[in-house]
Amino acid sequence: DSGVTQTPKHLITATGQRVTLRCSPRSGDLSVYWYQQSLDQGLQFLIHYYNGEERAKGNILERFSAQQFPDLHSELNLSSLELGDSALYFCASSVGNGGWYEQFFGPGTRLTVL
Amino acid sequence: GNSVTQMEGPVTLSEEAFLTINCTYTATGYPSLFWYVQYPGEGLQLLLKATKADDKGSNKGFEATYRKETTSFHLEKGSVQVSDSAVYFCALSDRAGNNRKLIWGLGTSLAVNP
Numbered sequence: 001d002s003g004v005t006q007t008p009k010h011l012i013t014a015t016g017q018r019v020t021l022r023c024s025p026r027s028g029d030l031s032v033y034w035y036q037q038s039l040d041q042g043l044q045f046l047i048h049y050y051n052g053e054e055r056a057k058g059n060i061l062e063r064f065s066a067q068q069f070p071d072l073h074s075e076l077n078l079s080s081l082e083l084g085d086s087a088l089y090f091c092a093s094s095v096g097n098g099g100w101y102e103q104f105f106g107p108g109t110r111l112t113v114l
Numbered sequence: 115g116n117s118v119t120q121m122e123g124p125v126t127l128s129e130e131a132f133l134t135i136n137c138t139y140t141a142t143g144y145p146s147l148f149w150y151v152q153y154p155g156e157g158l159q160l161l162l163k164a165t166k167a168d169d170k171g172s173n174k175g176f177e178a179t180y181r182k183e184t185t186s187f188h189l190e191k192g193s194v195q196v197s198d199s200a201v202y203f204c205a206l207s208d209r210a211g212n213n214r215k216l217i218w219g220l221g222t223s224l225a226v227n228p
Contacts (some may be wrong), residue, residue: 002157017203031217042220043158043203055216062196090157099207100146105157 001092003027004093004106012112018079021109025072025093031055033103034066038087044104049074050097078111086113115159116141120204120219127226135189135222137178137204145206147187148216149179152201161202169227194226196217 003026013019025032034046036059045058049068060066063081068074078085088108094101115126121136139145146165162171167182176191189202206220 002159004157043218045215045218048215058215091158099205102160102163103150103158103216105159106159 001014002104002106004091004104006089006091006106006109008109009044010108010110010112012114013082014114015083017081017113018077019081019111021076021078021089021091023074023076023091023093023106025074025091026104029093029095029104030072030107031094031101032068032072032094034060034074034076035090035092036087037108041087046076055097071088081113083113086111116206116208116217118143118204118206118219120202120205120222123201123221123223125222125224127224128171129226129228130193131172131226133189133198135202135204135224137187137189139185139187139204139206141185141206141208143208145208147178148205148207149178149187149189150205151174152203152221154200158203160207164184168200169201194224196226196228199224199226 005024030051032049036044046060048056066076090108092103092105094103117140148163149161151161152158162173164171164180170179178189201221203221205216
């Protein structure tokens with residue numbers, strides 16, 4: 001158990017819909033990272049927040065947005081969903097602001113868009 | 115820019131065989147190097163790391179040596195077990211640049227047969 005929690009575990013929805021994925025980092029960790037993992041694209045870094053502020057963006061679509069709240073939990077919002085958005089979405093946390101800190105991954109949310 | 119190149123999988127071995135997964139990198143500064151592992155149905159977890167040239171990271175029988183002269187960080191294990199079946203990701207992080215995120219390889223799938 002990494003100490004990172006993600007909800008829900010599974011999500012099934014239809015094209016055009018909007019969903020919110022939630023992540024609670026390990027106690028004491030200030031950084032939250034979001035990743036998308038699919039069979040055809042592999043592991044894609046989406047976005048990084050540190051202590052409530054956005055610090056880095058990766059291959060995140062404009063239809064996707066995220067935020068980190070004062071209690072340090074984070075939400076990833078996916079809107080106007082398409083079939084190609086079906087994937088595993090991972091959240092990871094680390095204590096510091098930089099890729100050299102060990103990242104602890106949650107169990108993931110499996111999103112299926114029908 | 116910084117990048118990581120891993121050997122393509124899948125790699126299939128018999129139990130007790132020797133494992134090498136190649137990883138080479140391109141970086142402008144002095145990166146830290148990592149191997150993360152993803153077991154079936156789980157999130158990624160840090161396997162080992164090295165922070166400077168000639169450092170050897172080791173964990174669970176796996177080893178990797180930071181070779182600056184060949185810009186490599188190959189993962190090795192002398193005798194693999196069925197339980198080592200997983201996807202292995204090489205990654206780097208450069209403290210020197212403004213880009214503080216982790217740069218990921220595409221992952222190498224390993225299947226170990228009994």
